[in-house]
Amino acid sequence: MNVCFHCGEPLRGSTLVARVEQRDEPVCCSGCQAVAELIAGTGLGDFYRYRDGSSVRPREDNQDDKWRVYADPQFAAQFTRTTTEQTSVTLLIEGLRCSACSWLIDQVLRRHAGVRDVSVNAATGRASIVWDDAKLNLADIMRTIAQLGYVPHPVTDETVTRALREERRDSLKRLAVAGFGMMQVMMFAVAVYSAELANEIMEPGLLNYFRIVSLLVATPVMFYAGAPILLSAWNSLRSRSIGMDVPVSIALLLAYGASVWNTFNGAGGEVYFDSVTMFIFFLTLGRFAQMSVRQHTAGVTDALARQLPSIAHRVGEHGVEDVPVTSLRVGDVIQVRRGEVLPADGQLLDTQAHIDEAMLTGESLPVCRRVGERVVAGTLNVDGPVSIEVTALGADTALSHIVSLMQRAQTYKPALARNADSAAARFLGYVLIGAGLTCAAWLAIDPSQAFAATLAVLVVACPCAFAIAMPAALASATASLGRQGILLTDPDALESLAKVDHIVFDKTGTLTRGELRISKCISLAGVTEPQCLQIAALLEQASEHPLARAFAPYLDKGAVADLQTVAGRGVEGRIDGRLYRIGTPDFVAELRQDKHRSAPPAESLGSVIMLGDEQRALAWFELTDSLRPAAAIAVSLLRSLHIESQILSGDGHQAVQTVAQQCGIKEHFARHSAQQKLTHVLDLQKRGKRVAVIGDGVNDAPVLGAADVSIAMGRGAALAHASAGLVLVSDNLAALPEAVLLARRTLRVAKQNLLWAAIYNLGSIPLAALGFIPPWLAALGMSLSSVAVMLNSTRLLPRATRRTAAPTVIPTAHLQETTA
Structure with a gap:
């Protein structure tokens, strides 16, 4: 044999051998020898039997020092996404040529203590890795991949552009010669x-x-x-x-x-x-x-990842100064001038601003954001200079979260x-x-x-x-969904969405805007209204539920201990030594072991929650919300697609019924806990229904995970996104029936492709043989x-002239014609 056992290149006189499965195999260099023996030594020798692409010859510069810089948490934070429990990264793997290479990298990384999940795609040349940052760091992961002979790169503008440019140039040269x-x-x-x-x-x-x-x-x-x-x-x-x-x-x-x-x-x-x-x-x-x-x-x-600018205008003691975005910290105040892209997530400090969110949501017109509202990195300021207080940076921004979800799908x-x-x-x-x-x-x-x-x-x-x-x-459908403001995070979700016949909506933050306000506060035990609001605000400060934001303006100084959130029921915490609960009446009544809970105020038009301690009920809060403009249209269009809609909410009966009537939804269920929601969806599935669930809160995560296809609202909780197959980034419900149509068209086109390919292959072989x-x-x-x-x-690709994701009214006749 005159070629290297590992990389297939000529031996060029090399006498080196690698010991693989009790036999000596010739290799061209010490790098190939080390890699081959590493693979065999870890019990993964089957790699050489199953690979269908040549292995990469290790580079001479793959030294430990090259990867040591990625051990620095601040440097690695530019490329990773970290939560309280785990860290994840998407890497571009140079030299990844076949499914066996993917299998090899997957198996070797999984043997590292601390690695929780690995997904390697040879088609895109990318690897998604999740690990425990307390046991492992990015440098260890990249060094391991490099030891196998592949070259890992963080997915940055430079590496992606270079790799795509080289791939395209090589393909064009071969195409020109041919x-x-x-x-x-x-x-x-x-x-x-x-x-x-x-x-x-x-x-x-x-x-x-x-x-x-x-x-x-x-x-x-x-x-x-x-x-x-x-x-x-x-x-x-x-x-x-x-x-x-x-x-x-x-x-x-x-x-x-x-x-x-x-x-x-x-x-x-x-x-x-x-x-x-x-x-x-x-x-x-x-x-x-x-x-x-x-x-x-x-x-x-990649275009989303390249949205962020490299320079920000930070407001300091000596005025406005230009600083690198990497030097910003949470709490800094920055100025964003007209025509500039926001470098970080933040809270608007000015009266109002018009923000172009088209790159993230597909919304064709600028959105008006008012003082105190959240604005996100990657969007464009179309007004004069505005001031923003930074609330999230780097991997913690909404833009980074969306990019990581898209990379996970790829x-x-x-x-x-x-x-x-x-x-x-x-x-x-x-x-x-x-x-x-x-x-x-x-x-x-x-x-x-x-x-x-x-x-x-x-x-x-x-x-x-x-x-x-x-x-x-x-691939074409994914591009079209992106133009409509819908992010596909699980490719299997598209097939499931095409077959859905029931869709279950959460109420608050989904059918409604999720911008709750306290319309009524009724104190019950001699405690003043401001005191009740202050206690409630302290308890709700840690909750991600949309109604918690209604109490934010009433938050004052104070400390809360033993804070605990019970999904679908409420929040419990200790203030000045006394234990309080806020949430559903049953949840609050359990604290004082009272089986006979107080009745809510009559004729409540919104969501009603209770505040209480271990001895008594302290107050009722009524919170009202406004319906999303496209909610009723979306429900009507879904019905024309033969998809029945339901509301499944933890809110009170009156509030749920009011929203159901406004949207034209016949079946609605109130006061459901997370477990009851899950049971309801499982019952529908047992009856043979294909169920889609759309929600936005932490308490929606279990039911999203159980649905045939799950859809999360773009401004919802991160846990809801992690459980969802699709994310409605634009928060525009009118895009939902369009997504169903597109999913059905995609499945139809895919079946046409498969049918055509099968007919062509099976029909042409006999003719060729004869x-x-x-x-x-x-x-x-x-x-x-x-x-x-x-x-x-x-x-399936979107038309270049079409601006999607804005509220769109699709004629019912067109929907019926398309699904026929």
Whole structure:
């Protein structure tokens, strides 16, 4: 063996060997030796059997010192996202070429103490890793990946741009060589075909000249433009597997070898230089189109990540000074001038400001934000200078959270795509068997037809279109959802959304704006109203529920101990040694062990909650909220799509009934705890219903996790986002029926793609085997089938002139026509 066992490069005289599974394998350098023995030493030697892409030769500069800087928490914070329990990062992995590479990185990282989850996607070249920061740091993770021979990069503007630029440049060069070569070879082939059609005999010297020139032109096309195809096939065979490029490469090598033999043999015979160059060109063109769609989809995420400016205007004792964004701290006051992007999340200090949130939500018009309201990083100030108090920076911003959710989605494949990949892999084995049977049959019937028919079968049966059918549709749909202000965090959610027949809404913060205000306070035990409001504000300060924000203006000095939030019921805490509760009447009554709770005020139009201590009920609070403008329209449009709506809320009966009447929802349920919500959804599913749940609070996380498809509001709690398959970033409910329509169209287009690919492959193989399809036509047909799948999928892409995510009224007739 004269090539390296690990990376496949020439040994160049190296005598080094690596001990792998009780045998010595030749390697080209000490780096490959170390990596191969590391892989074998960790019990992962199967990597070399299953890989279908060549491994990367370790770089000489992969030293520990290179990664030591990532151990600095402040430096690593630029790329990671940290919560109270875990830290996560998305890395761009250079040299990640196949699913076996993904498996290897996944398995090695999981053996690290502290690593909680790993997801590696060879298609996007990205890895998502979650770990316990107390046991591990980013430097350890990156160093481990580097020891395997791969080069990890944090997903930054520079690394992503460079990687995409190099990938595109390389693809364009190969496409150009294939295109020019195909055109030149076809010029000579047309002359030969024309002579044959006219029953004329071309002078042998001229015919041989055409063949030699075609050979000279086809050779760089074969071994440069077609190198990725041949290399992929070689790696598949080395790993004892059958990849997509194996039958294609066999056909190319057979056609090229036979053409070279017939060119110099002098005994005549067919040459296939035109088929070889045409096949490589169209296959390269199809892969270039796939790469472009993938980069376009990934570009949405990367564009969001590039939104933040590098300089901020901080207001200090000596006036306004320009400082790096990385030097900002929570509590700083910054000035954002007209036309500038907000560098951090914050609270508006000025009376009002108009903010363009199109990049995040798709909202076409600037949104008016008033004093005290939250503004987020990555949005654009379209007014004069405004002052903002910084509340979140870096990985803690809403923008960073959205980007991390999108990157998480890019590391997973939907179930339908995984099934298609599996079917395509099994199909390849049958293709080789079919080609062998075709060759044997024609050798017995007419040996002169055996070679051409075998070539045609190998080429025409390549299931490229089948393999890209679902990914192409999903990529286009993801881009369209992004334009509508909907973030897809779980690819499987799109398929589930298309089949939904029931949707369950939370009330506060979902159907309503979540901007609650205290409309009435009734004190019950001689405690003054200001005292009740102060106690309630202290208790609610730690809650993420929308109603907690209604008490924020009443928060004054004071300390609360033993603070505990009970999802769906309320909050408990100790103030000045006395234990208080605020929440549902039952929850508050349990504290004083009173089975007979007080009745709420009559004719309450909003949510009613109680405040009490261990001896008595202290006060009733009535909180009112306003309905979202598009809520009623969304419910009506969902009904026209044959989707029934329900409200499932922890609020009082009167408040829930009022919202249900305003939205036109018949079924509504009030005073439900998180467990009762979960039970309700599970009961619907037991009755055969496909249920979507949309909510925004911490108490919605369990029911979101149990739903067939879960949707979180963009301004909801982070835990709700983590449990959701889709995030309604724009908070615009009118986008919901559009998302259902798009999901149904995506599923329909994906099935069309799969059906077309299956019909093409299964229908063309018999024709090719019977000799009705020549090799050149097989090459054209296979390539065009992939292009047809890509073009069909682009119908899901948003129109360039369309501005989505603003409240949109879709005519009912159009909805019914689309779903017919």
